[in-house]
Amino acid sequence: MPLGVIGIIYESRPNVTADAGGLALKSGNAAILRGGSESFHSSRALVAALHEGLKSAGLPEDAIQLVPNRDRAAVGLMLAMNGVIDIIVPRGGASLIERVQRESRIPVIAHLEGLCHTYIDGAGDPAKARAIVLNAKMRRVSICGATETLLVDRRVAKTVLPPILADLRAAGCELRGDPEVLVLDGAVAPATEQDWRTEYLDAILAIRVVDGVEEAIAHIERFGSHHTDAIVTEDNAVAERFLRAVDSAIVLVNASTQFADGGEFGMGAEIGISTDRFHARGPVGVEQLTSYKYVVRGTGQVRP
Numbered sequence: 001m002p003l004g005v006i007g008i009i010y011e012s013r014p015n016v017t018a019d020a021g022g023l024a025l026k027s028g029n030a031a032i033l034r035g036g037s038e039s040f041h042s043s044r045a046l047v048a049a050l051h052e053g054l055k056s057a058g059l060p061e062d063a064i065q066l067v068p069n070r071d072r073a074a075v076g077l078m079l080a081m082n083g084v085i086d087i088i089v090p091r092g093g094a095s096l097i098e099r100v101q102r103e104s105r106i107p108v109i110a111h112l113e114g115l116c117h118t119y120i121d122g123a124g125d126p127a128k129a130r131a132i133v134l135n136a137k138m139r140r141v142s143i144c145g146a147t148e149t150l151l152v153d154r155r156v157a158k159t160v161l162p163p164i165l166a167d168l169r170a171a172g173c174e175l176r177g178d179p180e181v182l183v184l185d186g187a188v189a190p191a192t193e194q195d196w197r198t199e200y201l202d203a204i205l206a207i208r209v210v211d212g213v214e215e216a217i218a219h220i221e222r223f224g225s226h227h228t229d230a231i232v233t234e235d236n237a238v239a240e241r242f243l244r245a246v247d248s249a250i251v252l253v254n255a256s257t258q259f260a261d262g263g264e265f266g267m268g269a270e271i272g273i274s275t276d277r278f279h280a281r282g283p284v285g286v287e288q289l290t291s292y293k294y295v296v297r298g299t300g301q302v303r304p
Helices: 015-026 037-056 073-079 094-103 126-138 157-170 179-184 212-223 236-245
Strands: 005-010 030-034 064-066 087-091 116-120 147-153 174-177 204-210 228-232 250-253 272-274 282-284
Touching (some): 005 015, 005 073, 015 037, 015 064, 030 073, 073 094, 087 094, 116 126, 116 212, 157 174, 179 204, 204 212, 212 228, 212 236
Parallel strands (some): 005 030, 116 147, 147 204, 228 250
16 A cells, blocks of 8 residues: 655656656555755756646646645654645755754654675686676766775785776776785885775775675675675675675675666665665655555454
């Protein structure tokens, strides 16, 4: 069954207007949209088109609404509209998400930053590692599923890392590494602790050598955002350990983190990738915008 009225607060990206309105309608919900100021006019045109579609289908035009101004105070007003809005879905940077989680009096499905990791295990296939890392970082650097930190098992760092670094550098990626990485490649810039905490959304990659899967898991737990993390390994036991221990919405074995997408999961369009644990986690599509109820059909039964 539908969740009710969904308040969607997002920054820029007018395509979110169409996706959010369409997903809300498909799942039987109404939507109140508050887009970014930079895309206000585009969002208004898209909502007008959605209204034409609703009208021609004999559906209420008010099922999809756009906040009619760019006043930042509108966000605060939406977050206090419990009893009118049933769920808030924020899409944007860390400051927006933090504000919504802090101020909202309405349940939130949060899409936190994508501080994603790829870990190359000592039992990883070098050819797979090389292809996966280049794709995970450089296919599209600005999406939340892009790898921001590369972790490499010390046992194979000397042999696996050099060709990977060469590929990344040739693709225009800025490299920042820990002291062990600097020994392997003197052209790499020194990494600071802040690099392990940064979602770059740019052609920048932080690289760290770790002492096996347990240290990789510990690093991800300390610095990650519980969005998407991957391991490259041919050791099934190590893969299972990583899958069980890494508490992220999406965990992959021998695949690029850029598969973090509702369409790639066969779910169609999405509002975002939820990093929450309740109730939706991972890609938030039509099914995740619904709830359920128990329907009991009796013939006169009473409980003793």
